[in-house]
Amino acid sequence: MGIKEELRQGVIPESIEETAAIEGVQPEVLARDIADGYTVLLKNEIRATARPVAVGRGLRTKINANIGTSNAYPSVEEEVNKCRIAIDSGADTVMDLSVGGDITSVRKAILEVAGVPVGTVPIYQAAAWAIETKGNIVDMSADDMFEAIEDQCADGVDFITVHCGVTRKAIESLRTQKRVTDVVSRGGAFLTAWMLHNDRENPLFSEFDRLLDIAETYDVTLSLGDGMRPGCGADAGDEAQMEELRTLSVLAEAAKERDVQVMIEGPGHVPLDQIEEQVKMQKKLCKGAPFYVLGPLVTDVAPGYDEITAAIGGALAAVHGADFLCYVTPREHLGLPSADDVKRGVIASRIAAHAADIVKGIPGAKEWDRRMSVARKALDWETQIEQAIDSDTARRMFDRRHLSDKDACTMCGEFCAMKIVSEHLGAEEDMRC
């Protein structure tokens, strides 16, 4: 029995009690929001080791780290290491996007070590398998796609990205638009190629019920992928993207009726002034279903620093209602991320999410900032480092040269504004006592 069905019968399972406690919300509220589809609980019953994570209304904005092999870097060990680093750095979930080497082994290894929900994009495996056995992605069968999905769900994956909105109509829009970058989603591209070559509709759309059957069986959350997401600012918000979003909103309703948990994926590359409207449109069309965004990247010109372009867009998206941010690493657009890139990507996304959570009024968000600020005013360096979003980096950068315990830092030294004003404002106040 899936969690939504269970909730509908008035049972609040322990996993929800625990998750509500972590989030600082009432279990009844969380239970109702999950039942109503405003929130999803990422948890595959098979993996008892992983702590469930709730994504949605009134909850801390979550962040996901993508890892996974490519043909150039097929090492299982390296991806498992990145998985550990991502989680240690504070990723709420990881997605295994492996396309190189032994994909099944990578997934099983990640499911083994990750104490957080794990997502995948099963069509990658179907595509890799089609290349291996049939020579070309376009030669995979619809059954291959569904088998890959079922295999991964059976392995214990907690959520899967399925590009159900890449329809013939969306591809027709794509053609009309004359985009600069066409399709930049890998899953979207595989399906587009397959559909064009075979002159057929997307099976993940035309056989959506088959997908719901699998999701229901394993209580896996569907993340309706945005295969038509813009790959550059110039392509943002066009008809191909909107056509896909409309399709996803219809499918989301169908999933909800089957008590299948569902969230919606969003762009991508979006200029700053379109982010608010895009998030609000998704929320409205999809009746408040959780929104999972990649970036958005607010400019295309910063390869090497795309954790920053994504943090800018992600913070703004989250303020306006996005619930889940997929990180982007500095190496995006240049190659497969290193372990260091993974850490930077996670921290940048966490900064974006937290900046939004302050505004969203998420329990504990403002209080964290206040603890840091009080420590700053007190020149209490140990507490500042302890409260830092990445204490190791803060400690490494903090420079104790010439400092005794309650001294100002090496930037201002005896000219420290806070120290000077404390002395004088304090003295005045003492006098008035």
Add this chain to the structure above:
Amino acid sequence: MGIKEELRQGVIPESIEETAAIEGVQPEVLARDIADGYTVLLKNEIRATARPVAVGRGLRTKINANIGTSNAYPSVEEEVNKCRIAIDSGADTVMDLSVGGDITSVRKAILEVAGVPVGTVPIYQAAAWAIETKGNIVDMSADDMFEAIEDQCADGVDFITVHCGVTRKAIESLRTQKRVTDVVSRGGAFLTAWMLHNDRENPLFSEFDRLLDIAETYDVTLSLGDGMRPGCGADAGDEAQMEELRTLSVLAEAAKERDVQVMIEGPGHVPLDQIEEQVKMQKKLCKGAPFYVLGPLVTDVAPGYDEITAAIGGALAAVHGADFLCYVTPREHLGLPSADDVKRGVIASRIAAHAADIVKGIPGAKEWDRRMSVARKALDWETQIEQAIDSDTARRMFDRRHLSDKDACTMCGEFCAMKIVSEHLGAEEDMRC
């Protein structure tokens, strides 16, 4: 004769013609906006070597890099090196905030090597001098302050930060507010301490005309400093900050009447949802005078990554009208920045400024993104690296392993979305021809 007076007489000097050409705007429009105070031209006539930089309405958002010694790091050479790195990385201006060692030598060295406008905060030197000769900052005289200002203007400094809005009334507001971090501006702190100790009004406020005389003589732009800026999100937008802003708006008008160029400095630490209103309030109160913001930092918890917290806030501030972003480096709140920190800070600020310029419709901004995106679609790696905001970093991160010239990168390899879709969409289109 100052530039505004010159313009008022109908003369458009060569410096404006050149600057307009760089900005892609009409010289007449730029001239009018400078005359009307919507834009400032940072340029001290004494330094013929530096290229003037315009900051304000309809122009590319500019970014400033702070450098300068502290007592812990008094090396002139290191700061000159940072100055070079900042400019090479794309800083439009630098500010020398030296407070340690031989302050005069640092300034002269920076004025010598910088091919861009240089700003200073003269009260730092007055304060250092007071400590050296009188034992305490609070023992400096008003004359000491004005002498430091005049000395620096005579050296050729292009713009100076003067904390004229730190008035007795603002300090009274500060006291009432019970802020978490009181004053975090160094200049603001020096003046606050001085005023409290001496029980006197701020000479930069009470003798503002004296300041205007100096600015007029050297045609130096006044950057009206925000000594009361919030030092944490919790203090943002309080009465002390607003009281100071109102004072600055009145002083800005007085400056404009004397044909002295003026811009307004702003916060600081500001939660995401207050940025738009703060920028719009400044623009309204100060009748469109250029707005120069530090950050704003959208959370307090990320020491070690404050170039990112500032990029998020800076991008949003610039979208809503801020004209000039002061960078923040990763080492902010932890110590004096290294040369590497300076570079990271400059690039992060440039990303924020450019993301805003796309939305502001600044000439060339969208076109840059499009060039990058076209190169991406073509898998043209050389052009991508060339168009990157920091080509060196992009080149270093780009991984050629297993790649031939027009191949996809190591992230996707043969699974490259753009490659696959190009082949299939292209094939379809060929068939239809």
